[in-house]
Amino acid sequence: MPALQNSAHQQLRADLIENIQNQQHRIRTDYPQTWNLLKQSRPDLTQNSFEIPTPEISSQQNLVQDLKPNLVSLSIEVSGEEHAQILRKLAALAQAPVGGANLPDQLYFEQQLGDMLGLTVTAELDGYRLPYTVAHAQALPHFPTHPNDQLSAHQPKEAGLSSTRSTFGWLSDKTHQYEKFGVALPLHKLPDWPKRRLDYVQWFKYRKVILINPTQQTAAVGVVTQIGPAYVQRFQVGLSPELIRLTKAWHPDSKGKMVIFLLDDSAGSVKLGQINLASRLKKEPSDL
Amino acid sequence: MTYNSLFAAGLIDATLHAAIAEHPDSIQIQALLCQSLLLSLLFQLSAYPQLPARLEIIKSVLTLESWTDIHQKIKKVDQTLAQNLVESVKRVQFVLLNQLPEEAE
Numbered sequence: 273m274p275a276l277q278n279s280a281h282q283q284l285r286a287d288l289i290e291n292i293q294n295q296q297h298r299i300r301t302d303y304p305q306t307w308n309l310l311k312q313s314r315p316d317l318t319q320n321s322f323e324i325p326t327p328e329i330s331s332q333q334n335l336v337q338d339l340k341p342n343l344v345s346l347s348i349e350v351s352g353e354e355h356a357q358i359l360r361k362l363a364a365l366a367q368a369p370v371g372g373a374n375l376p377d378q379l380y381f382e383q384q385l386g387d388m389l390g391l392t393v394t395a396e397l398d399g400y401r402l403p404y405t406v407a408h409a410q411a412l413p414h415f416p417t418h419p420n421d422q423l424s425a426h427q428p429k430e431a432g433l434s435s436t437r438s439t440f441g442w443l444s445d446k447t448h449q450y451e452k453f454g455v456a457l458p459l460h461k462l463p464d465w466p467k468r469r470l471d472y473v474q475w476f477k478y479r480k481v482i483l484i485n486p487t488q489q490t491a492a493v494g495v496v497t498q499i500g501p502a503y504v505q506r507f508q509v510g511l512s513p514e515l516i517r518l519t520k521a522w523h524p525d526s527k528g529k530m531v532i533f534l535l536d537d538s539a540g541s542v543k544l545g546q547i548n549l550a551s552r553l554k555k556e557p558s559d560l
Numbered sequence: 561m562t563y564n565s566l567f568a569a570g571l572i573d574a575t576l577h578a579a580i581a582e583h584p585d586s587i588q589i590q591a592l593l594c595q596s597l598l599l600s601l602l603f604q605l606s607a608y609p610q611l612p613a614r615l616e617i618i619k620s621v622l623t624l625e626s627w628t629d630i631h632q633k634i635k636k637v638d639q640t641l642a643q644n645l646v647e648s649v650k651r652v653q654f655v656l657l658n659q660l661p662e663e664a665e
Contacts, residue, residue, distance in 0.1 A: 280660060281583050281584065283659065284579055284583060284589060284656070284660060285585070285588075285589060287659045287660070288596055289592065291596045291652065291655070292592065292595055292596045292599060295599035295600055298603055299603050302603075303603070303606035305606075306602055306603075306605075309615070309618065309622075310602070313623075314622050316595075317598065317622075
């Protein structure tokens with residue numbers, strides 16, 4: 273088969289997939305009701321990972337083909353060069369001002385990060401947006417997970433133990449690990465907070481977010497456990513001691529600057545913990 | 561909505577059809593095209609709040625296999641919208657064709 277034809281075939285597939293992902297994004301953000309209906313009645317139309325059933329010609333794909341015959345995920349098509357470009361753009365984000373407005377190249381990041389990580393990464397989900405997309409992180413102490421919790425049960429101990437529990441109450445056996453990966457978001461800065469307080473609290477409760485440290489090229493999946501910081505002049509997001517370490521938010525170069533996206537994890541399959549953006553094209557987030 | 565029903569209704573561009581037919585994963589590409597067109601239709605239907613029983617129509621669009629059935633159903637409710645959907649199907653294909661390298665056309 274001539275090389276040109278191969279390239280045209282790949283182009284056609286790539287264009288179609290890009291078109292589908294754009295349409296999915298438009299529906300998901302503009303018409304959440306339709307999106308939910310699609311998820312219920314035709315989940316195949318909402319998937320963002322596309323299988324390639326036949327071997328492809330690129331050496332990178334052939335390498336993966338050896339490892340996993342007959343099943344090559346589209347995310348592998350994020351080549352080394354594209355990967356480097358994403359990281360370069362992420363590093364540029366470190367200069368972006370703190371705020372909740374649309375990021376430059378927001379759609380690009382959503383799609384590329386989604387492909388790279390195999391996750392649905394979005395700035396807006398079901399019509400809800402984060403109060404801040406670019407934020408300075410505050411190091412929070414541990415918070416007690418049950419009434420008799422002690423600092424001795426937590427690591428690292430130097431972070432201390434808060435006198436108050438999570439905004440959403442004590443944690444159960446199922447939600448116990450949320451303490452490790454807890455994120456505090458200033459939900460009170462969302463529009464119409466006084467009127468929609470209950471709505472916001474219900475939706476953001478234990479909602480998964482991806483936190484990216486653009487300067488250190490580290491990322492982690494966290495879960496919303498608290499409302500705060502109360503005052504957002506200096507810090508706009510609070511992270512658990514474990515997340516501060518995982519994302520290297522402590523690093524002097526990063527100055528605590530984080531980029532935050534929502535994760536669409538309706539299947540509950542995304543694990544909490546670190547994602548090393550710099551060292552892998554696609555890898556599942558691992559447990560701490 | 562199936563590729564064959566769109567093709568039978570004369571809605572698949574001949575050049576695009578040839579490119580799809582030559583593709584080694586022709587069946588998968590047909591499915592991707594249908595998915596793309598279907599999502600485009602759903603977006604348009606969602607953006608049409610004055611359409612009576614909009615949700616019901618969206619549900620039937622998701623279940624019906626024949627483009628002709630879908631088109632007839634919408635035409636009964638709103639003729640202009642039905643025509644707009646046809647244009648939308650053509651527009652998606654037009655964009656795809658423009659993105660293809662010349663050798664494929």
